[in-house]
Amino acid sequence: MSSVLPGLLTGLSLIVAIGAQNAFVLRQGLTRNHIAVVVAICAVSDALLITLGVSGVGAVVREHPTALAVLRWVGAAYLLAYGLRSLWSARRPQGLDPLAGRAVGRRRVVATTLALTYLNPHVYLDTVLMLGSVANQYGPDRWWFAAGAVAGSLLWFTALGFGARAAAPVLRRPATWRALDVVIGAVMIVLAVRLATG
Incomplete structure (x- = not known):
């Protein structure tokens, strides 16, 4: 059980960083648009990826540098595109209204959540490779570490999605969304460059 807390803290430290997925969960929470589905997909996906990492899939991927190289370039392109899209959204007034997503259907929300x-x-890199590597240092207690990381993911996405309502007065302002889009865009572009340059 002493491995649960390190797993929880490690999982939270990796997932809390600002990113496209967190921004999307926050936006869906503000609009109250299929937020339970979004939180469930994110939490279950993290649990699956953490389980794969602890099972040793991360070690297999690490031994195949070609797969990592392909993933690196595809990922860099994806992050760059998302970053530029966020910066473009900051320029357009209609992209700043968090209530604009209210009419988005469940299928589109699910597809976007899965893509992000x-x-x-x-x-x-975070859940399969890093968390898997750290968890495996705990030997037979690695599954307790994984349970802590999964709990951290569930707590974070639930708090972010359903807690967005409390932050709504601040986050409904167009200036806040403009700043959020600019920060997300800049972070995604920096991550893309870092990923591309190794």
């Missing part, structure tokens, strides 16, 4: 989860290479 599985097309981001940092998800694999």
Whole structure:
């Protein structure tokens, strides 16, 4: 059980960083648009990827540098595109209204959540490789570490999605969304450059 807390803290430290997925969960929480589905997809996906990492898939991926190189370039392109899209959104007034997503259907929300989860290479680097490597240092207690990391993911996405309502007065301001889009865009572009340059 002493491995649960380190797993929880490690998982939270990796997931709390600002990123496209967190911004999307926050936006859906503000609009109250299929937020339970979004939180469930994000939490279950993290649990799956953490389990794969602890099972040793991370070690297999690490031994195949070609796969990592392909993932690195695809991921860099994805992050760059998302970053530029966020910067472009900051320029357009209609992209700043968090209530604009209210009419988006469940299928589109699910597709976007899955894309932001599985097309981001940092998800694999963080959950499969990094968390898997750290967890395996705990030997037979690695599954307790994994349980802590999964709990951290569930707590974070639930708090972010359903807690967005409390932050709504501040986050409904167009200036806040403009700043958020600019920060997300800049972070994604910096991550893309860092990923591309190794």
